[in-house]
Amino acid sequence: MDERAFNKLIEFLEKIPAICGAIGKGADDDGFWWVKFEIDINHQFAWHTIQELGYVLNYMSLEERLPTSFHPVSPPPYMNGGPEEFLSWVIECSNPEFKPGTCAEWLKGRLPNPVEDLDQWRNE
16 A cells, blocks of 8 residues: 555544654555554543544444444553553554545544644533
């Protein structure tokens, strides 16, 4: 997969307030792709970020689910003592027809808007 296919999704994810650090990306020969990032668990909207991404990417519609999965990943705790800075989050896609840019559009249409505005993340 061309590296440019990830630009739209990564640019969007970088705007989400609780997402921090570098965002990794990759794809296999079958066109399955992934992006990996950190969420600052001390950010006031960390839990909101996890809930929003989990809702849209995992279970927004039980009848017509997206071919994506959002979940945490970590090296074995015995290797790093288990501190939260080693916890990462990944979006994986199992359908080569569903491109990272399409994923960005789904997120843009369903997450707080504008996504970088902290006031939009507050629950009433």
